[in-house]
Amino acid sequence: QIPTLASLYAANKLAPAVSPSHTPNANFNNVISLICNDITKLRVDAIVNAANETLLGGGGVDGAIHRAAGPDLVEECATLDGCDTGDAKITKAYELPCERVIHAVGPIYDVTKRLGLHTSLLQGCYRKSLELAVANKCKSIAFSALSTGVYGYPSNEAAEAALGEVRKFLEGKDGAKLDRIVFCSFMEKDQKAYEEWTPKTFPPV
């Protein structure tokens, strides 16, 4: 039975820390939700940051997450020795309403496309983030739209790659260990891309 979005809010599974101005607008296979909101407000087990290889903070969603988490976050990040593109590392969440932050380093589109590596690197971020979530007993995870800001990845291509990789994970051996995967957009172009690609990737049964 598919839980209603209202019941998820009531169960605190997908509750923004402040009154939501948007509710999730899709719910496929009982796991996938879309939301257009500030990811720092989501009270899920883990949120996924669009970081850079230093893991020491930056602009965009990375800046927002570090500002909301407080200075302890960058201190922990500094102990991690950076992170390769296509990979991810996990930290505590400090003053954020979620429990953990997964810092994924998405590919810079132009550079990696020239090498033909853009898709596999972006998908690597999603796969590694899901693996880290499961390894750390997180049941719910919210992704920012990795690489689609400063790193220049076109929203449609990114949504297709992200959803495809998540579907693969859900069909794999650990697929049942997560009960909520949220794609958290911030700009309309990304929201539109997820609204287009979610039903294509998870056709209604």
Ligand code: AR6
């Ligand atoms: N909540 C959710 N999504 C957001 C928020 C927010 N508060 N703010 C922005 N976004 P970007 P990238 C969306 O540029 O392209 C940083 O400086 C935004 O609309 O943050 O992976 C890092 O340190 C976009 O869809 O990350 C790296 O140096 C998405 O987050 C570099 O930027 C990602 O945009 C990474 O570039």
